[in-house]
Amino acid sequence: MRWVIPSLQRQEARPDSTGGEGLAGRLEPDAGLPAAPLPAAARVPGPVRQGLLALGIYLAVFILGFGLALARDLGEPRVGQGYTDPNLFIWLWRWWPYAVSHGHNPLYSNEIGMPSGYNLAAWTTPTPAVALLMWPVTAAFGPIASFNLGVLLAPPTAAWAAFVVTRRLTGQFWPALLAGAVYGFNVYELSHDTFGQLCVSVTLLFPFLVYLVVLWWDGTLGRTGFVIWTAIALALEFYTFTEAFFDVTVVILAALVAGFAVAGRAARRTVARLGGLIAISYAGAGLLALPYLLDELLNLPAGLARNTPQYSTPLVALILPRADRIWGLPAVAAYSRTYPAASYVGIPLLVLLLVFAVATWSSKVTRLLVIMFAVIIALAAGPVLVVAGKTAVTLPWSGLWNLPVARSVETNRFILFGYLVLAIVLALWLAAPARSRLLLAARWGLAVAALAAVFANLPTFAEVMGPPRLVPGEKAGVPSLHPTDALPAFITAGLYRHYLKPDEIVVVLSHRGNAGMLFQADTGFYFRIAGGFINASLSSPTAIPLPVERLSYPTPASEREFFHYVHKAGIGAIIVELASSEKWMLVFGKLGLRGTTVGGVTVYPVDSGRAAGLPG
Numbered sequence: 001m002r003w004v005i006p007s008l009q010r011q012e013a014r015p016d017s018t019g020g021e022g023l024a025g026r027l028e029p030d031a032g033l034p035a036a037p038l039p040a041a042a043r044v045p046g047p048v049r050q051g052l053l054a055l056g057i058y059l060a061v062f063i064l065g066f067g068l069a070l071a072r073d074l075g076e077p078r079v080g081q082g083y084t085d086p087n088l089f090i091w092l093w094r095w096w097p098y099a100v101s102h103g104h105n106p107l108y109s110n111e112i113g114m115p116s117g118y119n120l121a122a123w124t125t126p127t128p129a130v131a132l133l134m135w136p137v138t139a140a141f142g143p144i145a146s147f148n149l150g151v152l153l154a155p156p157t158a159a160w161a162a163f164v165v166t167r168r169l170t171g172q173f174w175p176a177l178l179a180g181a182v183y184g185f186n187v188y189e190l191s192h193d194t195f196g197q198l199c200v201s202v203t204l205l206f207p208f209l210v211y212l213v214v215l216w217w218d219g220t221l222g223r224t225g226f227v228i229w230t231a232i233a234l235a236l237e238f239y240t241f242t243e244a245f246f247d248v249t250v251v252i253l254a255a256l257v258a259g260f261a262v263a264g265r266a267a268r269r270t271v272a273r274l275g276g277l278i279a280i281s282y283a284g285a286g287l288l289a290l291p292y293l294l295d296e297l298l299n300l301p302a303g304l305a306r307n308t309p310q311y312s313t314p315l316v317a318l319i320l321p322r323a324d325r326i327w328g329l330p331a332v333a334a335y336s337r338t339y340p341a342a343s344y345v346g347i348p349l350l351v352l353l354l355v356f357a358v359a360t361w362s363s364k365v366t367r368l369l370v371i372m373f374a375v376i377i378a379l380a381a382g383p384v385l386v387v388a389g390k391t392a393v394t395l396p397w398s399g400l401w402n403l404p405v406a407r408s409v410e411t412n413r414f415i416l417f418g419y420l421v422l423a424i425v426l427a428l429w430l431a432a433p434a435r436s437r438l439l440l441a442a443r444w445g446l447a448v449a450a451l452a453a454v455f456a457n458l459p460t461f462a463e464v465m466g467p468p469r470l471v472p473g474e475k476a477g478v479p480s481l482h483p484t485d486a487l488p489a490f491i492t493a494g495l496y497r498h499y500l501k502p503d504e505i506v507v508v509l510s511h512r513g514n515a516g517m518l519f520q521a522d523t524g525f526y527f528r529i530a531g532g533f534i535n536a537s538l539s540s541p542t543a544i545p546l547p548v549e550r551l552s553y554p555t556p557a558s559e560r561e562f563f564h565y566v567h568k569a570g571i572g573a574i575i576v577e578l579a580s581s582e583k584w585m586l587v588f589g590k591l592g593l594r595g596t597t598v599g600g601v602t603v604y605p606v607d608s609g610r611a612a613g614l615p616g
Contacts, residue, residue: 058156086196087514096131112532121295129239159184161204166427175430231284312382346453382411488600510577
């Protein structure tokens with residue numbers, strides 16, 4: 001059996017036989033994918049309509065399979081309300097349009113973290129590129145609906161971007177469709193997306209960068225166009241997630257080195273030109289990102305070091321499913337709980353990679369893909385090799401994470417690029433010609449098994465969204481359309497305007513994570529808040545100011561600290577959501593504070609000017 005896949009030799013662009021721009025039609029039969037047209041029955045209309053069809057399929061699969069409950073209640077805060085991250089991003093979706101339209105410095109906010117405010121560029125995840133892109137939706141429907149829509153769109157658009165690049169490489173629809181699913185619907189992508197971490201799950205730019213390289217390599221895209229589009233894509237990624245920008249930079253450098261090594265003497269000059277164009281693109285991206293970049297360089301992270309074994313990827317995590325997906329093997333399930341679930345690839349996909357490598361090793365593209373997968377896994381392993389939960393050996397590249405710009409990088413996030421490599425491998429595997437129907441069926445069977453193994457390990461929104469709450473008057477067992485974490489009427493009905501003054505500084509206490517930033521965003525920054533979570537180095541993980549948090553177990557010392565803080569921060573009120581009110585009623589009652597219960601919250605007015613003289 002002889003397989004042929006794209007070589008590193010550039011060819012003149014000419015239309016392919018599938019009605020699109022697939023690389024298959026731009027390479028000679030002995031240099032790349034088969035140039036013969038697909039059978040008429042297998043054809044799908046042109047590349048643009050193929051792309052739209054693929055996007056529609058991905059959206060339908062994701063919404064029906066994972067996000068239907070979220071889509072039904074798009075205006076409710078349903079994602080990960082027990083955690084701080086989702087409500088941080090809801091706040092950011094409102095903050096960026098608000099700051100830009102009001103002429104504020106968007107990299108600093110005195111709406112949160114009072115009395116001093118927070119520097120949002122101090123190695124946080126403000127995602128301005130996505131927040132500004134969603135501005136029209138936020139303006140029309142509010143930040144919660146805009147954020148939820150982003151959660152629903154992130155995996156399908158990532159899958160679609162991978163489809164576009166693999167469709168370009170193969171010229172075929174179905175191989176590219178499955179490849180897109182590997183990249184867009186893997187456990188890494190969905191684990192972060194279902195927890196509302198959109199800085200991590202918005203990943204369509206990485207396949208787009210590969211697509212630009214393919215266009216330049218086959219002669220479709222000129223040098224100027226390549227530099228401009230690559231600079232824009234890199235700048236957008238920087239403004240989406242600076243950690244991912246560092247990750248992709250490392251991967252690009254590794255790919256250039258590996259490409260130069262496997263290209264052969266004739267193509268190495270072309271690889272060197274590509275490296276030069278990418279360097280120019282980085283310079284352009286640096287200019288576009290300069291305001292944000294300078295602020296970050298002046299606020300390099302201290303105390304955020306993640307070059308430790310807990311952020312490394314044990315190799316066994318690549319094949320070990322989640323504990324709740326392992327049946328009848330309790331010892332293996334218990335072992336699985338000690339490893340990051342987001343690194344899972346599955347045995348069938350790794351077997352596919354191995355068979356593909358053995359069968360097509362003579363191809364330079366195969367060697368490049370296999371080398372890059374090995375490099376990515378080595379990077380994901382981090383500074384140390386972890387075996388059985390213990391550090392086995394310090395790896396030669398451990399010094400990379402001692403760099404100031406890499407201290408906060410979680411090494412296991414490199415696995416995303418491994419999924420992109422595997423998606424390309426899957427597409428090439430399925431698009432290669434087969435000598436018999438039996439061989440073709442076996443090839444598709446392994447591909448489907450690989451995809452099934454990935455899908456079987458995926459999380460669901462039900463794991464991070466609470467069950468429906470029982471609305472007064474409903475019978476037990478009858479599902480309610482009202483989610484557990486619906487915003488209180490105090491916020492949604494505008495009752496806050498009767499109890500709070502504009503720009504008043506408040507503390508919000510709730511069962512949900514980062515509730516103060518959520519409430520503030522939904523009110524359009526009517527009030528300011530003390531506390532709020534933006535990252536672990538600047539704010540409490542609970543998003544509650546420490547002097548207030550310490551009142552959970554009041555002592556004379558913590559009470560004095562609380563009143564001193566209230567006076568210093570100028571706090572005018574404390575808002576307690578009813579689900580958390582019982583404990584705080586006792587605490588604040590002991591301190592002499594009297595609250596008013598209205599619209600699902602209890603409001604405790606505080607006279608900060610007299611706080612120093614209150615009991616305690």
